[in-house]
Amino acid sequence: MRPPRSTSFSSWPIDESEILMGNGHKRILILLLAIFVSMAASRANAQAQNEPRSLPPAPQPRPNQEISTPGTSTTPAPPQPSAGTSVAQPAGNNAAEITRPAPPAPQIVTPQLSLEQTIDRIFQRENQFLQSLRNFHPLIETYVQEVRPDEELGTVPKNDHYFLARLDLQPTLDERSYLKESKGGFRNLFRLAFLEKLTNLFELHYLPLGFAQMVLLDNANFDRQHYEMKYLRREFLGDVRCMVFDVMPTKHSGKGRFLGRIWVEDQEQNIVRFNGTYAPHSRRGYYLHFDSWRLNVRPGLWMPAYIYTEESDLKYSMLQRQARMKGQTRLWGYDLKNAGRQEEFSRITVDSPATVRDQSESAQDATPVESQRAWERMAEDNVLERLEKAGLMAPEGEVDKVLSTVVNNLEITNKLSVQPEVRCRVLLSTPLESLTVGHTIVVSRGLLDVLPDEASLAMVLAHELGHIVLGHRMDTRYAFNDRMLFPDEATFQRVGFRHTSQEEQAADAKAAAFLKNSPYNDKLANAGLFLRAVAQRANELPSLIQPHLGDGLAEKGSRVLRMTELMNSAPQLQMNRVEQVAALPLGARIKMDPWDDHLELIKAKPVALLSAREKMAFEVTPFFPHLSRHGSEPLASNTIR
Numbered sequence: 180m181r182p183p184r185s186t187s188f189s190s191w192p193i194d195e196s197e198i199l200m201g202n203g204h205k206r207i208l209i210l211l212l213a214i215f216v217s218m219a220a221s222r223a224n225a226q227a228q229n230e231p232r233s234l235p236p237a238p239q240p241r242p243n244q245e246i247s248t249p250g251t252s253t254t255p256a257p258p259q260p261s262a263g264t265s266v267a268q269p270a271g272n273n274a275a276e277i278t279r280p281a282p283p284a285p286q287i288v289t290p291q292l293s294l295e296q297t298i299d300r301i302f303q304r305e306n307q308f309l310q311s312l313r314n315f316h317p318l319i320e321t322y323v324q325e326v327r328p329d330e331e332l333g334t335v336p337k338n339d340h341y342f343l344a345r346l347d348l349q350p351t352l353d354e355r356s357y358l359k360e361s362k363g364g365f366r367n368l369f370r371l372a373f374l375e376k377l378t379n380l381f382e383l384h385y386l387p388l389g390f391a392q393m394v395l396l397d398n399a400n401f402d403r404q405h406y407e408m409k410y411l412r413r414e415f416l417g418d419v420r421c422m423v424f425d426v427m428p429t430k431h432s433g434k435g436r437f438l439g440r441i442w443v444e445d446q447e448q449n450i451v452r453f454n455g456t457y458a459p460h461s462r463r464g465y466y467l468h469f470d471s472w473r474l475n476v477r478p479g480l481w482m483p484a485y486i487y488t489e490e491s492d493l494k495y496s497m498l499q500r501q502a503r504m505k506g507q508t509r510l511w512g513y514d515l516k517n518a519g520r521q522e523e524f525s526r527i528t529v530d531s532p533a534t535v536r537d538q539s540e541s542a543q544d545a546t547p548v549e550s551q552r553a554w555e556r557m558a559e560d561n562v563l564e565r566l567e568k569a570g571l572m573a574p575e576g577e578v579d580k581v582l583s584t585v586v587n588n589l590e591i592t593n594k595l596s597v598q599p600e601v602r603c604r605v606l607l608s609t610p611l612e613s614l615t616v617g618h619t620i621v622v623s624r625g626l627l628d629v630l631p632d633e634a635s636l637a638m639v640l641a642h643e644l645g646h647i648v649l650g651h652r653m654d655t656r657y658a659f660n661d662r663m664l665f666p667d668e669a670t671f672q673r674v675g676f677r678h679t680s681q682e683e684q685a686a687d688a689k690a691a692a693f694l695k696n697s698p699y700n701d702k703l704a705n706a707g708l709f710l711r712a713v714a715q716r717a718n719e720l721p722s723l724i725q726p727h728l729g730d731g732l733a734e735k736g737s738r739v740l741r742m743t744e745l746m747n748s749a750p751q752l753q754m755n756r757v758e759q760v761a762a763l764p765l766g767a768r769i770k771m772d773p774w775d776d777h778l779e780l781i782k783a784k785p786v787a788l789l790s791a792r793e794k795m796a797f798e799v800t801p802f803f804p805h806l807s808r809h810g811s812e813p814l815a816s817n818t819i820r
């Protein structure tokens with residue numbers, strides 16, 4: 180069982196207005212642009228909370244000069260939450276940061292380490308980290324956009340690439356891909372020599388292995404013989420105080436060595452961020468630049484979670500053609516063995532008989548209709564559980580509740596009573612898609628990220644609700660449990676929930692009717708605008724609009740497949756107008772816990788956009804996660820109510 184979340188539904192910055200319907204038993208919550216605040220908001224969060232805050236510069240130590248560790252620090256250490264002191268201070272305020280009160284007594288007493296000892300500890304910790312990482316098999320997703328300059332918007336996407344695989348660091352870096360083999364024959368590329376051809380962009384192929392590599396500083400030789408380190412200063416990343424070092428490979432230390440900067444948390448000397456590239460660059464091979472972040476997922480365990488890549492002058496052929504690209508890599512599913520609805524066997528024996536007994540109220544056998552429904556629900560539950568175990572679906576959580584609230588609004592205003600009840604879940608992947616598994620509506624994380632407001636979310640959900648109400652049934656072969664026993668990597672091949680184009684049109688018609696009766700009826704212009712934005716980018720972002728399990732919104736050739744009437748009635752799309760936000764950047768709404776995959780909505784205050792260049796519809800942006808130590812409440816939360 181999962182521990183309760185720290186963030187409750189009611190603590191969101193939601194502007195709730197309630198409408199009492201009929202006999203007053205049922206209540207609709209209309210979340211007026213509630214959860215779905217403006218795109219600007221999310222970026223404000225990224226900027227305000229996550230900007231590295233610097234402490235006063237530490238004097239540059241000479242060799243053997245001592246670097247004080249928290250126990251002996253002369254600089255105030257971040258207060259421990261257990262101290263019970265609530266520090267109210269605006270996030271991102273440097274001045275406030277510096278004047279943080281010191282805790283009454285040091286919580287962790289570490290012996291004073293000299294600079295040389297500290298560096299030895301960093302090498303040692305990183306090698307321990309490498310060993311422990313071999314025991315984990317997280318999912319690794321990379322989404323890359325090639326961009327071209329644009330006069331009004333700075334840059335705009337011109338092509339994209341998507342990779343999803345499971346990471347296996349034993350014995351050498353390997354990825355088992357979830358996606359069907361594409362024409363490039365990625366499997367063969369996996370077997371190429373480690374490191375040397377990793378990010379060889381000679382022909383501008385983005386090898387997924389190259390992105391996986393960026394979770395590591397150095398696969399085997401991160402030590403004094405191969406690297407030099409130069410101490411710079413202390414700096415906070417989120418709530419975590421770090422020591423910052425520049426790292427250079429020593430002479431003749433070989434190819435593929437890390438060159439750049441590292442941030443090391445100052446309690447156990449774990450590297451929490453590294454930023455740079457691999458060196459030396461050769462004429463044929465080219466290593467990407469990257470900014471790689473680790474999160475403290477469990478005590479003492481800092482795991483790779485986010486990597487941002489960006490190149491603006493990638494030369495990739497004899498003709499010296501240039502490429503510009505930017506990409507996001509996310510890792511999650513470190514603790515998949517505990518995913519799904521499973522209990523300890525011992526629970527059954529210690530629990531009272533009542534909890535083990537079948538809960539059904541009637542003592543009668545099910546009627547034929549009830550049997551059919553139960554059979555379909557069983558198939559549905561099997562699929563959901565399988566997807567969760569494969570690391571493709573988030574466990575049940577607060578985001579599901581938001582979606583359910585919107586579905587409930589649609590059901591009540593349309594006087595629908597669907598049995599068994601409609602549920603909502605989130606697919607963890609980026610490509611924009613939604614699907615229906617029996618009576619469960621599933622929306623991808625990427626789609627939730629880019630939707631501009633609640634009305635456009637209602638549009639997506641209304642379409643799926645249309646499928647459910649029209650009885651577009653799922654294939655009940657999934658009710659047989661043997662059909663769920665396949666390798667995780669085969670998930671996309673084994674399960675699929677596509678509909679025929681007739682079913683799609685019928686669901687659209689139903690959805691239009693539902694929306695008309697709903698509280699979203701007068702806000703549908705933005706939903707239509709969102710579809711216009713999808714149409715405008717569909718040609719440049721084929722990988723983003725390509726669904727893997729369900730139905731997509733559009734297909735290549737800029738043809739929108741969903742709710743076209745709604746789109747046609749929307750106002751003109753004006754990408755260069757700052758006020759018109761038709762779609763948000765990726766990562767704008769949903770925050771994922773890389774350890775257990777649970778999702779949260781990003782809470783952020785809106786911020787005004789400076790120009791249309793900051794709209795960045797459907798685009799990838801750099802990561803600035805707010806680092807905190809596992810189990811400690813983030814300090815920034817003190818400022819949010």
Ligand SMILES: [Zn+2]
Nearest residue numbers: 678683686730
């Ligand atoms: Zn559909």
